[in-house]
Amino acid sequence: MNINHTVTTKFILLGFSGITAHQVSLFPIFLCMYTITVAGNLSIIITYKLSPSLHTPMYFLLSSFSMLEILYVSCTVPQMLSGLLSECKVISFYSCAIQMYCFLLFAGTECYMLAAMAYDRYNAICHPLLYTVIMNETVCIQHVVGSYIIGAANALIHTAFTFSMSFCGPNEIDHFFCDVPPVLELSCQDIWVNELVIFVIGGCVVIGSCVVTxxxxxxxxxxxLKLHSVSGRRKTFATCSSHFIVVTVFYGSAIFMYFIPRSSHRIGQNSVVSLMYTVIAPLLNPFIYSLRNKEVKSNMKNIILRRIKF
Structure with missing residues (x-):
């Protein structure tokens, strides 16, 4: 017996439809957070470029990470902001695929950038005499390029598997952007292979980089703990604790979203959890890495003072 299905050519992003009355009031809040995230991370990049004293492996990785954060938030937040003000929350099939690829590219890259930054701190603290040899310029560039290659491969696999499925039923995505789990829920085919890919490939990227970190x-x-100087312990721990905060927020929320059974998720919970690694974590980055870092703050102040004089 032949059953006629309507092939889906567009999706509707429900976003925060559960709190329709508050969507307009949420717009300035998220717009402010997005603006601060972009401006804050951009200030770190500019400070690094204009400060020769910061041209070290640690700050090279930090500036690369800041650029990544700008790209990362820009592939999801503008779409979310548009959805908060517009009654038309439609996104085309191919635009959805492109957004998913870009998001997964930058998210996967961020996983290994965080791991690279943790590895950098490990060498600086545990092997200080060999630090400049181990983390030379070539190695730093390899870390960044390698992170993007892993992110691109991961994104291609997940996006290809997701959009090779048939979508012939409901087209309302219970999310504010095209992420893998909510899009797969709309497929009219068995998605066990896709779920396996998420656990295996996604696990290698997320869990693998998390283990390294x-x-x-x-x-x-x-x-x-082996340091005899209390002030030395405090200074070293302060340097690493900020990084650990970002890592905890990012990995914790991402693991919940992708590796906790969907049956245990409540309605609307996915969007809230996703905000943690798509909006909150990138927002924390400039505050944690600049406002808590005396060297970065000092160089920012000098740059501003030089510009005021001119």
Whole structure:
């Protein structure tokens, strides 16, 4: 028996439709957060470029990470802002695929950039005499390029598997952007293969980089505890604790979203959890890495003073 299905050519992003009455009031809040995130991360990049004293492996990775954060938030937040003000929340099939690819590209890249930054701190604290040899310019560039290559491969696999499915039923995505789990829920085919891909490939990217990061911090903490100087312990721990905050927020919310069974998720919970790694974590980055870093603050102040004089 032949059953006629309507092939989906567009999706509707429900976003925060559960709190329709508050969507307009949410717009300035998220717009402010987006603006601060972009401006804050951009200030870190400019400070790095204009400050020769910051041209070290740590700050090279930080400036690369800041650029990544700008790209990362820009592939989801503008769409969310548009949806908060517009009654038409439609996104085409191919635009949805492009957004998913870009998001997964930058998210996967961020996983390994965080791991690279943790590895950098590990070498700086545990192998200070060999630090400049281990983390030379070539190695730093390889870390950044390698992170993007892994992110691009991960994004291509997940996006290809997701949009190779048939979508012939409901077209309302219970999310504020095209993410893998909510889009797969609309497929009219069995998605067990896709779920397996998420657990295997996604697990290698997220869990693999998380393990590298955790091992680095275990070694760092172990070495901090061996320091005889209390002030030395405090200074070293302060340098790493900020990074650990970003790592915890990013990985914790991402693991919940992708690796906790969907049956345990409540309605609307996905959007709230996703805000943690798509909006909150990038927002924390400029505050944690600049306002808590005396060297960055000092160089920012000098740059501003030089510009005022001119």
């Amino acid at each position: 955790i091992i680095s911090y275990v070694e760092i903490i172990s070495n901090i």
